[in-house]
Amino acid sequence: MARSDEHALLLSIDANIKSLETTLKKAEARVRAAAADMEKSGGRMENALGNPNIGRGLDNIVSDARQRALDAGANRLGVFGGALEALGPAGLAAGAGIGVFSAALMGALAAAQYADELADTANKIHITTTALQEYRYALRLAGGEEKGADQALEAFSVTLGKAQEGLTKAQRAFLLLGFSQEQIAAFRTSDEALRAVMEKLAEIESNPRRDALISLLGLDSMKPLIQGGVEEMERLRAEARAVGVVMDEELVQRGAELNDQFETLSQIIDVQLKSSLVGLAPVLIRLMEFAAQLSKMFGELASGLKSQAAGQALSVGVGEGAIRLASNFLPGGSNGLGVSLVRSLVRQLSGPSAIASAPALAPTIPTSNEAMIDRLSGGGSASGRTRRAAGRAAQPLKAVEVFDPEIMEILAALDYWQSVEKRGNELRPTLDVSGDFVATLDEQLQGARDATYQSLYDGVRTGLEAGFYGGVPGVVDYLKAQLMRAVLDSLAKTLAEVGADSGSGSSGSGSWVKTAVMAVLTGSFATGTNYAPGGLAMVGERGPELVNLPRGSTVTPHGLADIRPRASAGPVVIHADFTGAVVTEELMASFQAYADQVGARAAAEGAARGSAEAQARIYTRARNRLGR
Amino acid sequence: MAKMTNLEKRMARWNSFSAEIRDAVETELKKEVDDMVAAIQRAAPVSDFEARPGELRDSVSAYPVQGRPAAWRIIVKAQDKKGRYYGSYVEFGHNTEDGRRVAAQPFFWPTYRSRRRGLRARILRPARKLIREMFPRG
Numbered sequence: 001m002a003r004s005d006e007h008a009l010l011l012s013i014d015a016n017i018k019s020l021e022t023t024l025k026k027a028e029a030r031v032r033a034a035a036a037d038m039e040k041s042g043g044r045m046e047n048a049l050g051n052p053n054i055g056r057g058l059d060n061i062v063s064d065a066r067q068r069a070l071d072a073g074a075n076r077l078g079v080f081g082g083a084l085e086a087l088g089p090a091g092l093a094a095g096a097g098i099g100v101f102s103a104a105l106m107g108a109l110a111a112a113q114y115a116d117e118l119a120d121t122a123n124k125i126h127i128t129t130t131a132l133q134e135y136r137y138a139l140r141l142a143g144g145e146e147k148g149a150d151q152a153l154e155a156f157s158v159t160l161g162k163a164q165e166g167l168t169k170a171q172r173a174f175l176l177l178g179f180s181q182e183q184i185a186a187f188r189t190s191d192e193a194l195r196a197v198m199e200k201l202a203e204i205e206s207n208p209r210r211d212a213l214i215s216l217l218g219l220d221s222m223k224p225l226i227q228g229g230v231e232e233m234e235r236l237r238a239e240a241r242a243v244g245v246v247m248d249e250e251l252v253q254r255g256a257e258l259n260d261q262f263e264t265l266s267q268i269i270d271v272q273l274k275s276s277l278v279g280l281a282p283v284l285i286r287l288m289e290f291a292a293q294l295s296k297m298f299g300e301l302a303s304g305l306k307s308q309a310a311g312q313a314l315s316v317g318v319g320e321g322a323i324r325l326a327s328n329f330l331p332g333g334s335n336g337l338g339v340s341l342v343r344s345l346v347r348q349l350s351g352p353s354a355i356a357s358a359p360a361l362a363p364t365i366p367t368s369n370e371a372m373i374d375r376l377s378g379g380g381s382a383s384g385r386t387r388r389a390a391g392r393a394a395q396p397l398k399a400v401e402v403f404d405p406e407i408m409e410i411l412a413a414l415d416y417w418q419s420v421e422k423r424g425n426e427l428r429p430t431l432d433v434s435g436d437f438v439a440t441l442d443e444q445l446q447g448a449r450d451a452t453y454q455s456l457y458d459g460v461r462t463g464l465e466a467g468f469y470g471g472v473p474g475v476v477d478y479l480k481a482q483l484m485r486a487v488l489d490s491l492a493k494t495l496a497e498v499g500a501d502s503g504s505g506s507s508g509s510g511s512w513v514k515t516a517v518m519a520v521l522t523g524s525f526a527t528g529t530n531y532a533p534g535g536l537a538m539v540g541e542r543g544p545e546l547v548n549l550p551r552g553s554t555v556t557p558h559g560l561a562d563i564r565p566r567a568s569a570g571p572v573v574i575h576a577d578f579t580g581a582v583v584t585e586e587l588m589a590s591f592q593a594y595a596d597q598v599g600a601r602a603a604a605e606g607a608a609r610g611s612a613e614a615q616a617r618i619y620t621r622a623r624n625r626l627g628r
Numbered sequence: 629m630a631k632m633t634n635l636e637k638r639m640a641r642w643n644s645f646s647a648e649i650r651d652a653v654e655t656e657l658k659k660e661v662d663d664m665v666a667a668i669q670r671a672a673p674v675s676d677f678e679a680r681p682g683e684l685r686d687s688v689s690a691y692p693v694q695g696r697p698a699a700w701r702i703i704v705k706a707q708d709k710k711g712r713y714y715g716s717y718v719e720f721g722h723n724t725e726d727g728r729r730v731a732a733q734p735f736f737w738p739t740y741r742s743r744r745r746g747l748r749a750r751i752l753r754p755a756r757k758l759i760r761e762m763f764p765r766g
Contacts, residue, residue: 007712007713007716008703008704008705008713008715008716009703009704009713009715009716009719009736009737010701010702010703010704011664011701011702011703011736011740012693012699012700012701012702013657013660013661013664013699013700013701013702013747014657014693014696014698014699014700015653015657015698015699015748015751015752016748016751016752017638017641017642017645017653017697017698018641019748019752020641020645020649020653020752020755020756020759021641021644021645023752023756023759024645024649024759027759027760027762027763028763030763031763
């Protein structure tokens with residue numbers, strides 16, 4: 001490969017062609033082996049066709065192939081695999097059956113087509129199918145092509161026919177060979193005439209003359225066989241029969257008949273498959289559309305959860321579920337305690353002048369796109385990139401506005417609750433944590449939350465089903481139901497969980513319901529009031545208080561509301577559980593005032609005591625210095 | 629029948645391949661030869677004693693072998709004023725006319741030795757891949 005030159009540095013590089021040739025030969029050997037296997041398979045197919053019990057043979061082939069396909073899994077199922085796999089093992093088996101049966105059917109059809117073509121060709125050139133197969137085999141071994149035998153025999157048959165009809169041009173070659181008019185007319189088949197012609201041709205010594213006559217007879221393609229002579233041709237034809245490449249006449253005829261049946265059946269199957277695909281197309285398209293909408297919905301939910309209150313995200317694309325949430329907020333149905341309670345809560349939280357209708361909540365729910373973008377991007381000073389991102393996030397939120405005004409109130413309430421709860425969470429570490437009242441209330445509200453969750457789930461599920469099946473009138477078949485059931489269940493569960501946890505912040509599940517009920521309190525009146533707005537209020541949070549109860553008022557007994565003051569004159573310990581609870585501005589102001597008061601008193605006492613101690617220390621030191 | 633020479637055998641084998649396989653071999657062989665030439669050029673020393681600094685480096689070239697398929701030669705053609713190829717003198721070291729010893733600065737054969745491992749396999753790899761595609765394993 002490399003050598004150095006005495007004078008110049010020289011290096012030869014060449015390719016190892018011999019190695020490449022070995023590789024090529026191995027590859028060709030593999031192909032030959034595969035071809036041999038295929039021929040064996042073809043033989044089995046022929047045997048199956050030749051078997052009196054054709055159906056059983058076909059069944060055996062199909063069963064074997066089906067078993068192999070099942071073992072191989074669903075990857076080889078073709079176009080139906082993906083869809084049928086979703087149906088589980090039954091679908092897998094059905095798909096394997098369809099695919100393998102189609103393959104077997106195609107193989108059997110090919111064999112029958114071969115027999116049919118053989119019969120048609122033999123009829124066309126007026127020889128038997130056996131003779132045609134023998135001529136094909138003999139010509140192939142003599143160096144020609146099988147197709148050439150068909151062409152030559154057909155051309156010879158035409159020439160013979162014309163000669164028998166008396167056409168001079170067609171008779172010319174026969175006459176030159178020494179046949180008489182009577183002999184030409186006496187030939188009954190092309191096979192018989194060809195044999196006689198070949199015997200005459202063998203007697204001609206001049207090769208050019210023999211070639212010219214062969215050409216005149218239209219036997220050019222069979223020249224390799226004719227040149228071998230009649231004896232050689234007969235030997236090859238006998239060999240064809242001996243090695244078994246000649247299909248029996250009766251079998252060929254049955255194969256031709258089978259071909260007609262197969263063609264009819266395959267046409268039926270083809271039409272049926274296409275029809276089923278056409279019928280399935282709307283479902284598949286609908287499924288794809290739904291998947292696209294689903295992905296978009298989840299994206300919007302994620303955006304909403306990131307940028308806005310969870311309650312807003314809840315309502316994006318799930319209007320019906322949100323309505324059910326409001327309607328089932330507390331037991332009592334949709335007409336009374338549902339949406340109206342939300343209004344009441346908002347009114348109590350925001351003050352009497354703030355909430356009368358949805359438009360009054362404009363500051364919390366921006367109505368214009370620009371306002372929405374401002375809110376999401378953090379104001380007009382945000383960069384262009386931030387504002388563009390906010391614009392994208394605002395699109396799903398804009399969808400909120402198309403819902404019922406009641407939804408707007410719900411969203412406003414949830415938004416407000418979240419802000420209030422945040423303040424409560426900030427103050428929680430500074431306060432003593434206990435309180436049976438809140439704990440009991442929590443337990444009671446847990447049940448309400450569960451009921452709300454179930455209602456929300458049902459609503460979301462109903463809404464999704466209506467949305468999906470709404471565009472597909474007619475019967476919901478098994479396939480659609482199977483494909484969609486898991487998707488709908490999963491989606492409804494996810495959305496319901498999002499809805500039930502909305503507004504909870506970091507407080508845990510159920511706390512937003514607790515927050516809502518705590519917010520029903522009209523206030524705390526330690527400092528007294530001339531005009532209580534009515535409704536549930538907290539009293540006694542700083543000690544004994546006198547309240548003027550209206551008729552029919554309810555008093556919660558000790559144990560359930562253990563927040564009454566101690567009777568002693570000692571320091572008042574306030575027990576309260578602010579886990580997820582709302583701390584109103586007024587209540588927090590009172591706590592702050594109390595803390596200030598106690599702190600100031602402690603500071604004054606400390607200062608006075610420190611001053612006294614300092615004076616005493618100075619006095620003692622002076623007395624020691626004076627030696628007294 | 630006369631016995632075939634090795635070259636005739638090689639030609640017969642080469643002609644038995646399809647045009648795609650021959651193209652694949654020739655393309656990859658040319659690429660490997662070009663890479664080898666570039667590597668030798670990078671290793672070749674450049675001296676101020678040359679008639680033109682860099683003459684030895686620039687004289688490294690390759691050419692196909694006439695009459696032999698899939699074969700190339702790489703040669704260092706730099707010559708001195710007397711027409712002598714001085715690449716081998718640089719490669720192996722030599723004595724000057726005034727008796728001084730000039731140390732060897734090997735650049736040719738060490739470069740070849742460092743790259744010859746797997747060279748033939750690399751040349752045939754695309755052709756083998758092509759054969760696998762033509763005759764896929766069952």
